[in-house]
Amino acid sequence: MASHSLSILTLNVKQQRYSCHGCGNCCHDFTVQLRDEDLKRLEAQGWEEKLGEPITIEFRGTTFLRQREDGACLFLQDDGLCRIHAEHGFEEKPIACQLFPFSLTPIEGQVAMGLNFSCQSVLENKGAALNSHVQDLKRMGSHLPEVTPAQRPPMLTRKLRASAKEIKAITNGLDRWLTKTDLDLNTRLDGLAFLVQSLAQAKLENVRDEKLRELVDVLIGALPGELEFHPLEPPTSRQMKLLRQAVFTRVEDPKLSDIKLQGRFGMILSQLKRSGRFKKGKGASPHIGAGWPEGVDLAMVEQVGGATDTDTCKAIDDLMTRYLRATVLGGRIWGAGYYGWPVVEGLQALLLNLSVIGWLSRLHSAGRGLDQIDLEAVRAALGRVDRTSGRAVWLGANSERARLGYLKLDDGLRRIGSHEKLTME
Secondary structure (H helix, E strand, C coil), rough: CCCCCEECCCCCCCCCCCCCCCCCCCHHCCEEECCHHHHHHHHHHCCHHHHHCCCEEECCEEEEEECCCCCCCEEEEECCEEHHHHHHCHHHCCCCCHCCCCEEEEECCCEEEEEEECCCHCCCCCCHHHHHHHHHHHHHCCCCCHHHHEEEEEECCCCCCCHHHHHHHHHHHHHHHCCCCCHHHHHHHHHHHHHHHHHHHCCCCCCHHHHHHHHHHHHHHHCHHHHHCCCCCCCCCHHEEEEEEEEEECCCCCCCHHHHHHHHHHHHHHHHHHHHHHHHCCECCCCCCCCCCCCEEEEHHHHEEEEEEEEHHCCCCHHHHHHHHHHHCCCCCCCCCCCEECCCHHHHHHHHHHHHHHHHHHHHHHHHCCECCHHHHHHHHHHHHHHCCCCCCCHHCCCHHHHHHHHHHHHHHHHHHHHCEECCC
């Protein structure tokens, strides 16, 4: 395959760092889809002969790396390292494994660097500056035809195509608001929800290019004072049910081996049972992931409050600010980075993700006998949510859009966001 030269737009989040520390978490957590080039390399390496068993699994016409019964990749060694990497080198692994935790999203004239916060080293902010990875990303991206720089920006709404100026106005405006460190995290998150809701309600066909930049500036300039004139009622029972359903869709992780074992009908019945528990908020929590407390009484979630310890609040603020800035600046919540969704709808999905992170943080804390959220819980919750963002096909489906459509009414996204505070600053 012919390669193409890429211009990588580095994430301008200087506080964020990353280097792989070989924890092996990603090798337990992700189903790796293989490309034709990956399959050729693996075949040339002779793994089936070495291992005496198949190394891939087919599902609906697509080939994936096989996983063991515990969900770990077949090539994960006891030391947490990859056997392919150990015997043949980094560049001989499947491209998805090489690229993680980075993503490459086509934008107009360039390719944006994105970062996945399901990586433990990213969550803990450990390693080298992000710009030190640019050359590796250029090498990997040059052989991925889908990351050829886009010729036009994403949609602004379902009916309006954004311009490059409008994308810049929105990203710069949101980033400017998110970095107002003189304001506490809760105020910035509520202000973010207010900004997104305002954009969703505006007649954007009448506010294009420079006028949109002026609108964003006016909205940000009115914050946080404007929030006082729009006080929030607690979320309704229906809004909370939709939030818990959204939690389920983001933690559900069907394994290919389980699907083949149970059959499609059996898997659907199993999912409906688990989904029902989340919707009601009652019963024992299903399996969520490695390291998560098992069988937590879902009713206990409501008894866990936000963090109050000053150092914990500061650490959670730092983590969530890094995550939000990287997600917005990396283009991971609209267009090619998020199921082809328009900018405004993608930002609404981001608000819902934030509420899910809050709810899951409380679940994780409850399962460890805590009455307040701590940093460990937020890291675990953010990791679970971001691993599916833009990756789980069902999150880009009409059912998810319908859920967001209901929650954007009556300040629903702001109301559940206010209920799911991570800190009590």
